[in-house]
Amino acid sequence: MISLIFSKKSFTLLLFITCFAVCAQAQTVIKGFVRDAQTHAPLAFVSVYFKGSKGVVSGEDGSYSISTTNPKNTTLEFSFNGYRVLRKKIEVGVTQDFDASMEVAEMASVTVNSRKRTKYSNRDNPAVDLIRKVVDNREHNRMKAFDYVQYQQYEKMELSLTNKPEKLMHNRLLKNYRFLVENQDTSKIEGKALVPVYIEETISNKFFRKSPSKEKTYVLAKKKVNLGEFVDNDGITRYLNSMYTPIDIYEPNLMLLSNQLLSPISDLAPTFYRFYLGDTVELDGIKLVKLTFAPRNVNDLLFRGSMYVTLDGNYAVQKIQMGLAKHANINWTKELRIKQDFERGADGRYHVVMSNILSEFALSKKASGGLVGERTVSYKNYVINQPAPDSVYEGRPEVYVDAAASGADSFWTANRHTALSATEEKAYTNMDSLKNMKSYRRMMDWATFLLAGYKSAGPFEIGPVNAFYSFNPVEGFRLRFGGRTTPKFSKRLYFETYAAYGFKDDRWKYFLSAAYSFNAKSIYSFPLNYLKVSYQHDTKIPGQELQFVQEDNFLLSFKRGNNNKWLYNDIFTAEYVREFGKNISYTFGFKNWKQQPAGSIIYEKPIATGTSTIPEITTTELSAEIRWAPHEQFYQGKVYRIPINNKYPIFRLRYIAGIKGLVNGDYNYQQLTMNIFKRFYFSQFGYADVVTEGGYIFGQVPYPLLTIHRANQTYAYQLNSFNMMNFMEFVSDHYASVSTDYYFNGFIFNKLPLIKKLKLREVAGFKMVYGGVRRENDPAYNKETFLFPTDEKGQTTTFSLAGKPYMEASVGISNIFKLLRVDLIKRLTYLDNPDVPNWGIRFRARFEF
Structure with a gap:
């Protein structure tokens, strides 16, 4: 058995x-x-x-x-x-x-028995009903819905070169840097290798209080790659922060790549997006439904992707993945991915625990190589609705707890939320080695010369090269050569000089300056804290204050109309400049200015027998200026700061007092000027840059000392000038002005057949100034002041704005070849003034996303 x-x-x-x-x-x-x-x-x-x-x-x-x-x-x-x-x-x-x-399915229609296509509709669409519930609960699910929130945040930003692995290894430009390209990451983008060239890490403790509203960041440690002296390392940080702004998916509009994009969780989302319901799944006992979304217009700058929404009554997002629409009207961007994960906390709400933004940039969609930027943020140790002492929120919004921890490897190993990959770890040592290589320094030196116009020569820099040659009606052919010292010469003392010669007027011009830095930092880098004295003997167009370019730039030599109003100047200045951490700066200045008319300008007074010519006037001024630019971002160039515009305004208030008798000053007067710049974002409808300015001059002065409104006689479109106004055409002792440039971002062109493929964008502008000259400063009433200039026909060429404002309007097309903007401008008032244009075409080159 x-x-x-x-x-x-x-x-x-x-x-x-x-x-x-x-x-x-x-x-x-x-x-x-x-x-x-x-x-x-x-x-x-x-x-x-x-x-x-x-x-x-x-x-x-x-x-x-x-x-x-x-x-x-x-x-x-x-x-x-x-x-x-x-x-x-x-x-x-x-x-x-x-x-x-x-592949994403065609969502435009579905097939029915009649063989006709039924258009997508929001009506009786359960997916649209669901997204509206998510929108209705948006404020309830945001972190700022709580009275108090605390958490720790780890942030990592990276820049990497990318290409196919074999192309990177055989790239001739990188043949001297084989150790860089051997450090590859092939896991992030399929079929491509990434070579990290920049990494920045930050660990912070964050505190939020709802009422009174206050946010506080305690930075525990910060660590980043240093790319060397030829690069503004802090500027890279600011630029990346502006490109990859932290995402709050519940915000109606999301800032990304310097643009404002409509979120799929916004009141307007059903108008611009299509929504579709997907499968329902269960996670930790909570039912989730998948919601897929895509733009109604494939060329609009919108997202497509999917999100999982909880069906527990909160209608919260548990996960979202999205990218830009395939044909979105955006430049240089081959790919964009956004991913956020949320976890359910002890309070039953979903809190973000990971956020990742990755984008690949290239010259064209078909280019195999480019640059990848990535920002990864993780969150942990949430503490909800437990008040922190009031002392936690005191002081500046961001403070460093222990700067020494930033360099301690043991600290980072213990506190990173996620360990670096071997490729990322090696990037720190690789880039440190790179910046010390002679070949790299030589390459960056020549790149700086080509892009910024300065060539290093030990402790000196020669430049700017674009001002070495120019021409104008007074000087004729003009040659200029100059340079300045660098921190290699001294971290405290800075010198700058140039010499120029005009072959028509046979005169030498020159400039000398010396500056002392009180904080042992460059006088061109934040935060400024220096005293500078200078002397300039040179020519100048009255009323011109150009930004981001030298006045004798070769390209500005080409001008329309009569460009014969010039001055010879002898200017001595002394100024003290100080910047503070909250982007507040002030400037105290002294200026002694002797000006002699040149070209067609003649300083004349009426006398009994005719007119009397005044060869020159001298003014001595004391000035004070305060500037406030909250949350300002910029990249520091060799001379100018290149602004990274955001939604915050910039205020500037200036006071000038002219003192008669001080260092031969001829006049007593005071001038007060207020300037405000603000960018307004309108989501899918683009954005507008608005500048308002007002000024008033107290005292009796001749027209050369009045406000000479900024005109433009070049063929370039100048944002801060009146592009159809002649030089020295209008003067005022009191005025108010507004200038608006509206960028539609392709909102109209994206919807036009054929044209939408060109990725063109619409722009429009309007500029106006209204003011006047009081009788005491108007030569028509005061015979003791200077006569307004006239042309060879005896016609007056300088006017006051009494009676009506000066106005001009423009429409244009931008993003031509991803670079060029062309504007058609119409002058609206003062059309009878002599030698003024009614219409004009102006050009402007600008890299934009």
């Missing part, structure tokens, strides 16, 4: 082993990842199955694994709402890898 039992067991075991072996032989196993075909972002919860059989869903990272023993299962299908069904023929009986790339 026992033997029989054992025999039966043995037979059963043998039968089981035999069947298992047969089944194992016939088993088909497929594994891999599912990704979006365009963004390469992993797709979670994709249905993977053999037709007619049960299947699996992809994981959080897009991974899947499925097996079958049915030899008839030869086609594997991938199904995901909003995407085309993907079918893959497979080999039966073997284990194989397959990474699926899913």
Whole structure:
């Protein structure tokens, strides 16, 4: 009996082993990842199955694994709402890898029996009803809905060169830097290798209080790559911060790549987006529904992607993945991915725990190489609605707790939320080695010369090269040569000089300056704290205060109309400049200015027998200026700061007092000027830059000392000038002005057939100034002051703005070849003034996203 039992067991075991072996032989196993075909972002919860059989869903990272023993299962299908069904023929009986790339489905219509296409509609659309519930609960689910929030934040920003691995290794430009290209990361973008060239890390403790509203950041440590003296390292940080602004998905509009984009969770979202419901899944007992979205107009600067929304009554986002629409009207950007993960806290709400933004930039969509920027932020240790002492919120919004910790490797190893990859770790040492290489320094030196116009010569810099040669009606052909010292010469003392010669007037011009830095930093880098004295003997166009360019720049030599109003100047200045951490700065100055008329300008007074010519006038001024630019961002160039505009205004208030008798000053007067700049964002409708300014001069002065309104007689479109106004055409002792440039970002052109493929963008502008000259300063009433200039026909060429404002309006097309802007400008008033244009075409070159 026992033997029989054992025999039966043995037979059963043998039968089981035999069947298992047969089944194992016939088993088909497929594994891999599912990704979006365009963004390469992993797709979670994709249905993977053999037709007619049960299947699996992809994981959080897009991974899947499925097996079958049915030899008839030869086609594997991938199904995901909003995407085309993907079918893959497979080999039966073997284990194989397959990474699926899913294409977004055409969402414009569905096929019905009548063979007509039904347009997408928001009406009776459950997906639209759901997104509206998410919008309605937006404020409830935001972090700022709580009275108090505390958490720790780890942030990592990276810049990497990218190309196909073999192209990077054989790039001739990188042949001397083989150690860089060997440090590759091939996991982030499929088919490409990334070589990190810049990394910045920050660990902070964050505190938020709802009432009274206050945010405080305690920076525990900060660490970043130093790219050397030729690069504004702090400017790179500011630029990256502006490009990759931290994302709050519940904000109606998101700042990204220096643009404001409409969020899929906004009141206007159903107007500009299409929404589709996907599968419902369950996570930790909470039901989630997938919501897919895409732009109604594929050329609009909008997102496409998917989010998972909780069905627990909060309608909170549990996960979101999105990228830019394929044909979005944006430059230089091949790819953009945004991903945010949320976790349910003890309070039942969902808090963001990870946010990642990755974008790849290249000269064209087809370029294999480019630059990748990435910002990853992780959050942990949330403390909700537990008040912190009031002392926590005192002082500046951001403070450093322990600067010494920034350099301690042990601190970073212990406190990073996620360890760096081996590639990222090595980037720190690689870039430190790179900046000390002679070949790198030589390459950056020549790059600075070509881009900024300065060439290093030890402790000196020669330049700017674009001012070495120019011409004008007074000087004729003009040559100039100059340079300045660098911190290699001294960290405290800075000198600058140039000499110029005009071959028509046979005169030498020159400039000398010396500055002392009180904080041992460059007098061109933040925060400024220096005293500077200078003397200039040179020519000048009255009323010109150019930004970001030298007045004798070669390109500005080409001017329209009569360009014969000039001055010879002898100017001595002394100024003290101080900047503070809250982007407040002040300037105290002294200026002694002797000006002699040149060209067609003559300083004349009426006398009984005719007119009396005044050869020159001298003024001595004391001035004070305060400037406040909250949250200002900029990249520091060799001479000028290149602003990174944001939504915050910039205020400037200046007071000048002219003192008669002080160092030969001829006049007593006071001048007060207020200037405000503000960028206004209108989401899908673009943005507008608005500048308002007002000024008043107290005292009796001749017209050369009045406000000479900034005109433009070049063929370049100047943002801060009146482009249809002649030089010295209008003067005022009191005035108010407004200047607006509106950028539509392709809102109209994106909807026009054929034109939308060119990615052009519309711009419009309007400029106005209204003011006047009081009788005491008007030569028509006061015979003791200077006569307004006249031309060779005896016609007056300088006027006051009494009675009506000066106005001009423009329309234009920008983003031509991703670079050029062309404006058609119409002058609206004072059309009868002599030699003035009614219409004009102006050009402007600008890199923009």
